[in-house]
Amino acid sequence: MIEAELPDGTVLEFPEGTPSSVVQAAVKSRLGVSAPAPKKDEGFSVGQQLKNIAGGAIRGAGSIGATILTPLDAAARAVGIQNDWIGRTDRREMLDAGMRELLGADPESLAYQAGKIGTEVAGTAGVGGAFAKAAQASGGPQVLVNALRTAGMSSGRTPGVQQAVAQRAADYGTRLGAGALTGAASAGLVNPEDAGTGAMIGGALPLAMSAARGGASGARRIVGTMTGAGDEPLRVAYESGKQGGQRAEMFRQNMRGQVDMTQVLDDARANLDVMKQNRAAQYRQNMASVTNDKTVLDMVPIESSLQNSINKFTFNGQPRNPQVLNALQDIGQQIQAWKQLDPVQFHTPEGLDALKQQIGSVLESIPYEKSSVRQAVGEVYNSVKQQIEKQAPSYAKAMGDYTEASELISEINRTLSLNPRASVDTAMRKLQSIMRNNVNTNYGTRMSLAQELEQQGGREMIPALAGQALNNWLPRGIQGATGSLTSMGAAGLGGIPVGVATAAASSPRLMGEAAYYAGKSDPIIEALRRGIYLTAPVAGAQ
Numbered sequence: 001m002i003e004a005e006l007p008d009g010t011v012l013e014f015p016e017g018t019p020s021s022v023v024q025a026a027v028k029s030r031l032g033v034s035a036p037a038p039k040k041d042e043g044f045s046v047g048q049q050l051k052n053i054a055g056g057a058i059r060g061a062g063s064i065g066a067t068i069l070t071p072l073d074a075a076a077r078a079v080g081i082q083n084d085w086i087g088r089t090d091r092r093e094m095l096d097a098g099m100r101e102l103l104g105a106d107p108e109s110l111a112y113q114a115g116k117i118g119t120e121v122a123g124t125a126g127v128g129g130a131f132a133k134a135a136q137a138s139g140g141p142q143v144l145v146n147a148l149r150t151a152g153m154s155s156g157r158t159p160g161v162q163q164a165v166a167q168r169a170a171d172y173g174t175r176l177g178a179g180a181l182t183g184a185a186s187a188g189l190v191n192p193e194d195a196g197t198g199a200m201i202g203g204a205l206p207l208a209m210s211a212a213r214g215g216a217s218g219a220r221r222i223v224g225t226m227t228g229a230g231d232e233p234l235r236v237a238y239e240s241g242k243q244g245g246q247r248a249e250m251f252r253q254n255m256r257g258q259v260d261m262t263q264v265l266d267d268a269r270a271n272l273d274v275m276k277q278n279r280a281a282q283y284r285q286n287m288a289s290v291t292n293d294k295t296v297l298d299m300v301p302i303e304s305s306l307q308n309s310i311n312k313f314t315f316n317g318q319p320r321n322p323q324v325l326n327a328l329q330d331i332g333q334q335i336q337a338w339k340q341l342d343p344v345q346f347h348t349p350e351g352l353d354a355l356k357q358q359i360g361s362v363l364e365s366i367p368y369e370k371s372s373v374r375q376a377v378g379e380v381y382n383s384v385k386q387q388i389e390k391q392a393p394s395y396a397k398a399m400g401d402y403t404e405a406s407e408l409i410s411e412i413n414r415t416l417s418l419n420p421r422a423s424v425d426t427a428m429r430k431l432q433s434i435m436r437n438n439v440n441t442n443y444g445t446r447m448s449l450a451q452e453l454e455q456q457g458g459r460e461m462i463p464a465l466a467g468q469a470l471n472n473w474l475p476r477g478i479q480g481a482t483g484s485l486t487s488m489g490a491a492g493l494g495g496i497p498v499g500v501a502t503a504a505a506s507s508p509r510l511m512g513e514a515a516y517y518a519g520k521s522d523p524i525i526e527a528l529r530r531g532i533y534l535t536a537p538v539a540g541a542q
Contacts, residue, residue: 048106055105056116059095063116066091067192092191128182143171147178227508228476229469232435232447234515236466241519247463248520254467255512264464265418265427268450271457272409272418278456279405286398291350296343297391299335299352305383306332309376324376327366331359331380349392356384412449431461435469470512 069091076086088094099105105112132149143155155171184196223234240251253259310328319325338346338355345351359381366374389396413419416434417427434446454461469476505511 048104049109049111051103051105052109052111055099055103055107056112059099059107059112060116062095063092063191066095070192127185128178131178131182131185143174144178147175148182150178223505223511226475226506227470227511229472229508229512230436233466233469233508234511236435236462237470237512237515238519240463240466241516244520247460248516250460251463251467252516254464255471255509255516256467257471261468262424262428264431264461264468265424267459267461267464268416268427268431268453268457269418269420271453271459271461272412274457275405275409275412275453279402279409282405283398283402286394286401287350287353289394290353290392290398293349293392293394294344295349295392296347297349297352297387299339299347299387301387302335302352302380302384303339306335306380309379313372313376321372323370324373327362327373327377328380331362331377334358334362335380349388349395352384352388353395356381356388359384408452412453415446415449416453431465432468434462434465467512470508473507473509475506476508 069086072086073088073091076082077089082088096107099112100107128148128150132145135148136145147155155175223231225231237251237255240248254261254264306328310325310332313320313324313328335355338358341347341351346354359377363374363377363381366377368374385399389399416430430446431450434450450461450465
């Protein structure tokens with residue numbers, strides 16, 4: 001017997017005569033060390049890909065076979081028998097190593113994984129049908145037979161207006177149980193250690209599919225309310241799984257708590273910086289024509305606007321509001337000083353824009369609570385801007401685009417608290433509230449701003465926020481306090497399956513995982529669903 005000890009003390013045993021390459025491959029597989037990639041001239045050849053597919057298919061069948069032989073292996077070891085055929089503890093590792101040694105297949109390749117998974121799916125596809133036949137033979141109700149046959153996707157009963165709520169709940173409970181049973185069996189046939197995960201996903205998948213694919217007024221909204229997370233995170237979960245790639249990884253890692261939750265705040269602030277850079281670049285581009293315009297503009301209308309503002313806040317020369325009058329007099333001195341400068345240089349559209357910016361700096365320094373002072377100085381600021389626009393039409397576009405971008409940036413900054421002075425806690429709470437649709441978020445306004453921020457900034461944030469909204473196992477908000485009572489009440493009305501279904505539908509994490517995997521496997525599930533209804537019509541459907 002050949003032994004290989006791993007760093008954690010585990011000892012792998014191999015029959016005498018096992019090639020060293022097979023031993024090394026098995027050890028690397030257990031340690032999670034990737035095998036060396038095939039050579040370039042082999043990895044992309046048709047022959048190599050066929051080897052990979054064939055090796056993966058054998059590996060998939062071997063996974064099921066290894067599970068079937070698990071009791072026999074355990075019994076053989078118990079009586080001291082362990083050889084090339086029975087009593088093994090490393091069948092799966094040996095299969096990968098054997099496919100590499102015998103066929104030259106690459107277990108890390110996509111073709112190998114495709115062959116493996118395809119065979120596993122095909123090999124376990126009949127589990128639901130076998131359970132359905134057993135239930136039918138034992139006189140089980142038709143809804144249970146149908147639910148088992150379809151892995152919980154349908155009970156065979158078409159919900160109608162007259163169907164009682166309790167009956168619908170019972171159908172959901174039956175489907176959840178059937179999905180959990182077939183999910184556990186299918187996953188367990190491939191690897192017994194995955195049976196629990198298969199049961200969890202299989203049980204939640206039917207309801208999650210209905211919620212994720214349904215409209216906002218349907219199952220998704222109901223499940224979103226029960227979880228306390230809302231329906232939008234479920235939609236994003238489904239779409240992230242379906243789209244895959246970076247979006248799926250971002251959602252999954254945030255839902256499972258595998259990344260720093262404040263990373264999304266860094267992404268949001270980076271997006272805002274990009275928006276500011278784009279605004280500045282657009283402004284410089286638009287101002288190019290203004291800079292080339294050397295027209296000398298009339299400053300009399302600006303002086304008239306200043307005097308009108310002063311008149312509003314004085315009575316027979318006496319100030320109504322001394323603070324306002326003092327601010328306007330300071331602005332008046334700036335305007336008079338600018339008027340004395342060389343008109344050819346300083347009274348052009350570009351020159352008066354500099355004057356406007358000077359007045360704008362005064363406006364920005366006035367506290368928000370001094371509304372009257374800000375209003376008065378703001379009127380003078382706008383008068384300078386209007387005079388430039390009237391006398392230099394190209395300036396209107398430049399400032400229109402700049403103002404629009406500035407207002408959007410300001411609104412995002414204010415609504416989502418992304419300015420550096422805001423605390424991380426405040427900013428994170430604002431960002432995480434984006435997924436909700438209530439009065440506190442102005443019924444979707446925050447989501448619209450976040451989407452604009454994401455689109456213009458280039459960094460995705462929505463999947464991360466959806467993942468964070470679904471990372472709790474227990475319901476959020478008030479649903480967390482009432483969820484247990486709701487599940488107990490449902491069990492009292494419709495039985496234990498209904499109570500279990502209600503509890504599962506109330507878990508943000510469980511529904512998030514199921515919705516994600518529903519999107520991920522959507523094409524396969526859709527094909528199976530169509531195949532089920534085309535080739536094996538559900539008996540007793542109403």
